[in-house]
Amino acid sequence: MNFLAGAFKPPCSVSIIFADGRTRKQVPLKKENGQTVMVPLFQSQENIVGEVVIEPVQGKKVEHNGVKIELLGQIELYFDRGNYYDFTSLVRELDVPGELYERKTYPFEFSCVEMPYETYNGVNVRLRYILKVTISRNYVSNIVENQDFVVHNYTPLPSINNSIKMEVGIEDCLHIEFEYSKSKYHLKDVIVGKIYFLLVRIKIKNMELEIRRRESTGSGANTYVETETLAKFELMDGAPVRGESIPVRLFLSPYELTPTYRNINNKFSVKYYLNLVLVDEEDRRYFKQQEITVYRLLPTP
């Protein structure tokens, strides 16, 4: 690529500069090649304002059929790689066909952009936002420049946030009751709860709480479900007796969670579960899974 890049070096450089680039919060974003770059963070309904600078290589002129900038929200399903589904597409024409001889700056603005979905990098799916500048040319390929940015959408505190309480068991063998104080957690939240042992007839070795992410992509026959265990947190060591209650306190901040996505444009969903696992001395696992809702709370300044 390098020598090709050298050989077919684009005749000009294109850069996209955000108007509030200095002050806007930057967040890390993992690129396709595995590198992490810092990109600006936006949320829905924000104005995305900036300018595009095109600077032809010294002494060259660039002939073009027009310059445009697009704001794209794309979903890429990996089983259908290379095929982007744009759920948002806004275009601003920057220039009419002509020639460029020197550095030229084009301001642009997308006001109150509807960006309903958050940036997401999953196992089988990716949702991303880009600003794409295209310099259309005849006979030769267009000059294209992409700028990623990240969208996070914040949710207010839920008005109803019931606890999760449930009694489960295997008859005459194990009865437990567990309680998590909430069913909805924000990303830096703490899961607090208690596990009551009502009947213990098996020799328990330990107990853990797992956080699992269930990513479901596609639809119908083409549904792919991928489950990842993001956290394994030991709650108890040793065998409890009847009547014991074991506290639960799990901080979510160390884990890379995203909010729950119920249905993203009918393409995919991401859900979170708490999985309570009891392991007996023969390493048999007894578990009960409960869905929790994860949301993004506006960080308090």
Add this chain to the structure above:
Amino acid sequence: MIADGVENEEKWLAAGIAGLQQNAFYMHRALDSNNLRDALKYSAQMLSELRTSKLSPHKYYELYMRAFDELRKLEMFFKEEARRGCSIIDLYELVQHAGNILPRLYLLCTVGSVYIKSKEAPAKDVLKDLVEMCRGIQHPVRGLFLRSYLSQVSRDKLPDIGSEYEGDADTVVDAVEFVLQNFTEMNKLWVRMQHQGPAREKEKREKERSELRDLVGKNLHVLSQIEGVDLDMYKDTVLPRVLEQVVNCKDEIAQFYLMDCIIQVFPDEYHLQTLEILLGACPQLQPSVDIKTVLSRLMERLSNYAASSAEVLPEFLQVEAFSKLNNAIGKVIEAQVDMPIFGAVTLYSSLLTFTLHVHPDRLDYADQVLGACVKKLSSKGKLDDSKATKQIVALLSAPLEKYNDIVTALKLSNYPRVMEYLDLETNKIMATVIIQSIMKNNTHISTADKVEALFELMTGLIKDLDGAEEEVDEDDFKDEQNSVARLIQMLYNDDQEEMFQIICTVKKHIMTGGPRRLPFTVPPLVFSSLKLVRRLQGSQDQEENPFADESSTSPKKIFQLLNQTIEALLIVPAPELALRLYLQCAEAANDCDLEPVAYEFFTQAYILYEEEVSDSKAQVTALHLIIGTLQRMHVFGVENRDTLTHKATGYSAKLLKKPDQCRAVYSCAHLFWVDDQDNMKDGERVLICLKRALRIANAAQQMSNAARGNTGSVSLFVEILNKYLYFYEKGNPQITVAAIQSLIELITTEMQSDNSASDPAADAFLASTLRYLQFQKQKGGAIGEKYEAIKV
């Protein structure tokens, strides 16, 4: 297999230590470079070594201690971090990100300790959080050590009264609550240990559990150290909560250890004020728990407390300590049907010691205890359990030791009833103990009732008990009986009437003693009685006895009693002893001017002499006694005296050996010449006796000559010479100078004759006799003149 196990354990321990040290090394490096993230990572890894299940508690402790030391360094680091401005709250959260629970909780406790110190949050909240979170460790050994760690790091940070952590929100109540909760959880874990693992390793597990008990007990110690735990709080909160846990855990080892722990760590006055609560728990313990030891220790502590200062005694009264203890013991014994009798007796013994210390004035309490003991024993019959017997001896000895006075013990009506349950051997030992106590303390036992009671106690020594086919060592028997004899001498009352009653009582008892004991017991009784007679005599001399009615004690009555007493010796038979006693009585009767009585005694003595004393040596001794006694009698009229002296001289002449005859006869001479009685000076008969003695001495010499070829010693003659001199000096007109001189001559001739065997003793005797003569001559005066007449 087992050796293998030990070896493996060593290996595991070594591996654990190695892993721990390696991670500790990285942790130190992180600490040195102030790298918090790495410090947490490596410390968590280091603590992961404590997650092992392969080590016995003992080895696990070793590993724990190493981790403990490392955690101290980490704590220092946390403190510095906090000083550098790192938010301790963030730190508190950060350590909770660790995935494994055990390292997480160790780190949490460590940070928690710094958190309290920083005072950024109320101590009580942090403590409460820590003690709650520790519930996550349900493995007994790991849980116990973790909680022990918590207890260790928090003990100097409790919001106690006067502590720097005390505040508006933090009170001592929170401190107590925290320790209590930790204690409860630790105890649960500890008790649960017994159910873990296969049944065949039960013993090993019990041992391991015992090794861990101090971890649990330490909490009680911490509680006792909290300044703010005053009596009210102890009574209302601490004790009920601890006891609740103790009772509910239903575990033998734990209940015993913890009860003991409670008793040992909390102050005496608390125990005293909460006796009811503490004791209330006892009957609820498992039947297999060794409550007797627990209660004994409690009572021992309280006894010592009572002994420590007189000021505390009112407290004991105020709380009615005795009745509470008594009730509790009753209930415990009732509840624990299987308790060996040994246990019950031990309990009573402790209770008795307690009451003696605390309520020395309340004999009724002591008696109650004994009564309860009797009740318990009555269901079992005689004891054959040596441990129980030992305890009973201790039980019975306690009042003696305390009061140093058997009289007090005699007031305890149940005392003899307890003794009834002892086997014979022990009964005797106990009786001996009692006597020794009396001897040692010189106790006066001064009423017949007490004497009666005392003898009841000592039945074992006084008479053969049923089925007493025991082999008794002769020496032991003598010792026993001698001590009884000494005891009889100790019984005394100034009041003669009462003294007589005492004597009657003693007599009644010793008469049951049988032939083996009578020779030991009769003489002291006789002498004791004679003493009384003399006292009566003395008081009669001073005043006309105002109580001279039928019922009052008179010498006559005593003599009647003595007569019966001595008669008892006849069945033994012990004629010589009886004879001596008769003579003693006769002499006493003489002093009382009771001629018939004296005569009767003499008659008895004579009869004995004639019928029972057959051994010639004994006869000689007896006869000399008779003569000696008779000589001193002045009560007899002429007739009686004649009869008796006549008999005595008769007996003298009938002795077997000539020298004996001779000596008896010249002794009889004294019967006719009583120096201080003018009507008793019959010189003639004196002379007759002496002459007769001379004759016998002669005959003896001749017999000896015939039988052995020499005339034997002249000592008989020298003895007779002495008698002559005596009567001469006393003025017997029948003894003439001529007779004396011829006797001296006879002796000197005899001594020079070839036939006589030389006898240095006789020579010396003669020499000193002659020297006496010389001496008297030189005295001058009437005596000198008298002796001057004798020419040697």
